[in-house]
Amino acid sequence: MENETISDTYDVIFIGSGMGSLTAASLLTQFAGKKVLILEKHFQPGGFTHEFQRKQGKFHWDVGIHYVGDMHEEGLCKKISDKVTGKKVIWKRMPDPFERLVFPNSTFDIYGDPAKFQADLIRRFPEEQPAIEKYLKDIKKTSALFGKSLMLRLSPPPLESFSELLGEGGIRTLKEYFDANFKSEELKGILAAQWGDHGLPPSKVAFAMHASLVQHYINGGYYPVGGAGRIFDAVEEIVVKGGGTVLSSTEVLEILVQDGKAVGVRTKALRGEGLEREFRAPVVVSCAGAYPTYTKLVPESVPVPFRNSLLDFYDRERMTTSLCLYLGLSDSPAKLGFKGENYWIFSSPDHDRNFSRRNDWIEGSGEIPNIYVSFPSLKNPEAKHHTADVITFTDYDHFAKWKSLPWKKRGEDYKSLKEKITNRMLMTLERRFPGFGKLVEYSELSTPITNEHFTSHPDGAIYGLACVAERYDKEKCPWFDVRTPVSGLYLTGADAGSPGIAGAMMAGLAAATAVVGDSRMLKLLRN
Template identity: 60%
Template sequence: MKNENLNDNFDLICIGSGMGSLTVASLLSRYAGKKILVIEKHFQVGGYTHAFARKQNKFHWDVGIHYVGDMHSGGFSRLLMDKITNKKVVWNKMPEPFEKFVYPNRTFELFGNEEKFKSDLIAEFLDEEESIHKYFKDLHKASALFGKSMMMKSTTPELSAFTAQMENPEIVTLKDYLDHHFKNEDIKAILASQWGDYGLPPSKCLFATHAALVVHYFNGGFYPVGGGGKIFESVEPIIEGNGGAVINTTEVVNIIIENGKAIGVKTKFLRGEKKERDYFAPIIVSCAGAYPTYMKLIPESVPIPFRKSLSEFYNKEKMATSVCVYMGLSESPAKLGFKGENYWIFASNDHEENFRKRNEWLENFGEVKNLYMSFPSLKDPDAKNHTADMIAFTDYSLFEKWKDLPWKKRGEQYEEFKKKIADSVVDTIEMRFPGFKNIVEYIEVSTPLTNEHFTSHPDGAIYGLACVPERYDKTKSPWFDVTTPIEGLFLTGVDAGGSPGIAGAMMGGLATTLKILGSRDILKNILKE
């Protein structure tokens, strides 16, 4: 809907159109009759669920959905997603094994079956059998805390609740856990292989956050048929059906606050004449992230008691960001043996070192030592042409000198830098899978500057604020909560949820919905198949 055709007043306004906002907007439209306005800065709506196309619409990629867990029949994430999308999104189970963890001395294949995962580990590491059994029990215990707390309290559990579960109170991080229970360095590496899904090495990540992720994929990985854009396509009619609207290419400049209460937002249309306009609602939900909300969207004149400590937390725990290389292929990658599984390729079994050396390949443009590989077209039965995307972690600082230049107009030096990135990634894959270079027809590189430009996430971070232990200490990090010090203003998305990713953002959206309603009755509807 065009901005000029909109009324100024709504029941609720969502800032951003990511999975957190889509969850809030769909559920409150359906179950509470709310008239909702969703405002998106990007010209493509959907946040990290959106898809894009290139080469005359020939090739399609998702920017954020590479795979989602717990989408099997009866899984809570599936039940919730079906309610949000009115069952309009079909989820295709990835082929098995759905992930391969590739190390210099071995490759471990991960199947979407908990017992097989366990038995495969025991078969390779018989001396660690007792610890393996304990590990799986502890995964379930730690993961259950997230679900119970989000359902009952609409918030993540306190750090003390996680540490109380451990037999040793000094076991806090994933590295603490692995070093305490396992001796073999190879099994430690394998168990931590999915750290890229939350962007932190084992020494930084809370064990319980890792546990929630691993349990999330016990039934395999799933991919939306037709791509992630189907999520927004299914939600938009729900919003509009109740008198609401979704607008794009519109930036929220700030949240309007009067007498300590959020009453609306000031916006700026980003194309053509930069028109400003105010929209009003008694409830404002920010899916922009905790840091942008408190440091940018809430005017400086409005006192927030923890602004300084939030800034200190962010600067201390800056998240790694990433480069993503999107490829259009002239032939199916199946000819090279790929079936649609993900690959996590590591330089060593020391993930602390892998994380520490994440920028080395960008300094000499040699082999990419740590690389995630995904083939969307092999996961999606509706794909008409074949695609691949590759992700490698890096730091924003390597791209910072171009940050003030406009999108697509950052100059020859920047374009040359991106070309070297693309060449290094292709050459790395070619070394492992000869013949791959011959089927690459189109290639495009997305950098941290791209992330920052379209999402406003500081430093182009893709996972929100870091899932370090301090995040779950509410006395030290009060900004990780659905509620804010401003009446009528709520957070949603990954910073309100317990973990990153589409599922984490969706759980953040559910927590926000429950808090706004002040009732858990909606859970009965969600749990009805």
């Protein structure tokens, strides 16, 4: 829809079209009769649910969804997804094992069966049986507390709740839990191997975040049939039918605040003449992240009591960033034995060591310490051509000097660095899976400055602000909340929930609940 032909006024304006916004916008349209406007900076709406294609549409990739848990028939995420999309997104269960962990001298397969997961761990580490059984119980209890508290309080539960639940005074991080309960370093390496899904190693991540992640995938991984773009398509249809609008290539420059209340946004069109325009609504929901919202979008003249504390937190807990290599394949990877499972490949079972070495390989000749491999085309029954995603972690500093240059026009030095990184990642895969290189027909590397360019996420970090233990201390970190100090302004997305599509979806439910001010959104899940 052309910018000039749409209305200036709405009931709710959403900044960003990620999963948090899509969830809240759909629920508020369907069940509260709200006319909503979703504004997206990228030319392709959907946030990290959007997909793109190359080689005249031959190859398709999803930029953010690699797999999602809790999508079995009785799963909470499945219930929310069905409400949000009108049951128009079908989730296909990945084949078991859905995760394969690869260490220098061993492998471990994870099946979407809690009993088998426990049995496999005990079979490998019989001397740790009591600790393993306790761990799985603690994971379940902690995750339940986290989810219930987020929905009822609209914010993560306080840190002391987790300590009381575990009965282990002083346990905050995953490493502290491991050190208090396990002896085997190999076992610790297996249990923490999915840390790439939240971006922090055991010494830094809150045990509560780890617990939520493991429990989320305890019944296996799922992938949307037809690709992640089906999510946005389903929600857009609902929003437009309800009188709302989705506007892409539109950057929000400022949240308009009058007399302490959010009243709309000031925007700039990124296509055409770049005209500025104001849109008005009594409610604004930001999916841009806590840091951009409070430090850039809310004017400095508007008092935010924790603004300086948030700046300090961000400087102290800078998130690691990721590199994603998108591969188009000439033939099915099934010919090399892949069945659609994810691969987590590590140079050591010590994930803190792996994390500390995340930059060494770019400038030196060392091994890539952490690498994730996913095959979207083997997960999606509608895929016509084969693809792979390869992800590793690094720091933003390697790319910062090119950040101000236009996308796809960043010069030969940038291009050469990307080619070097691409070759190193492909060499790593070839060593692990001989013959893999012969399948690669097309490759394209996405860097943190590309993420930053399209999403405005600081440093191009894809997970939002860090899930360190301090995040759950409400007095120290009050910005991790759906509600904000500005009347009429709400937060959604990863910073109001937790990293990943499911975490953002839960935050979307919480945001919709906060906007209507009653429990009708939560009651929907019982129907």
